[in-house]
Amino acid sequence: MKVKGHGQAKVLNTAELQRLFTEGFPNPRDRALFGICLFTGCRISEALALEVSDIKGGTLTFRKSTTKGKLKTRQVAITDSLKPFLDNYHPLRKIGDAGFLFPGKQPWKHLSRYAADKLLRAGCSRIGVEGVSTHSFRRTALTQMHNAGIPLKHIQEISGHHDLGTLQAYLEVSTEQKHKAVSVIGW
DSSP states (O other): OOBTTBSOOOOOOHHHHHHIIIIIOOSHHHHHHHHHHHHHOOOHHHHHTOBGGGEETTEEEEOGGGSGGGOOOEEEEOOTTTHHHHHTOOOOOOTTOOOBSSBOSSTTSBOOHHHHHHHHHHHHHHHTOOSOOTTHHHHHHHHHHHHTTOOHHHHHHHHTOSOHHHHHHHOOOOHHHHHHHHHTOOO
């Protein structure tokens, strides 16, 4: 858990996620933004850089130019869990605005990481959860996939990690999982 910006981002449990998306985030934009982060395992900067045209045919496209390392474009399916958040969000636009899904105050820019962080902190404050950062959604998504038995190679394709060692650093191992692991030792 992060404390004053140090440590790894907290992995959110189901109850915390449900409260955050029902009570913590007051508007469709916030639910859509952080829903994308959760249900695709993307980085906050990747979600913020999405353009309206990046949603097509049931997939979200994270363009190579907006990913960390700028090495590869990724496409992630829009799941039934994410779809309602996107359907309920309609970005406000003015003539001359860029096509960002999450436009910022200046029409040619997207919402900033700082602004997204403020939205998240306010949402967490509303429900009394600490240790959360924008990276919590990525860690939560990757950990949930791993706990569900999804092969690491598949998770790696979704997350865009080039190195399995880096991906594994994201995965949280619970006390129960550690207990189960050592309980199988013996003769």
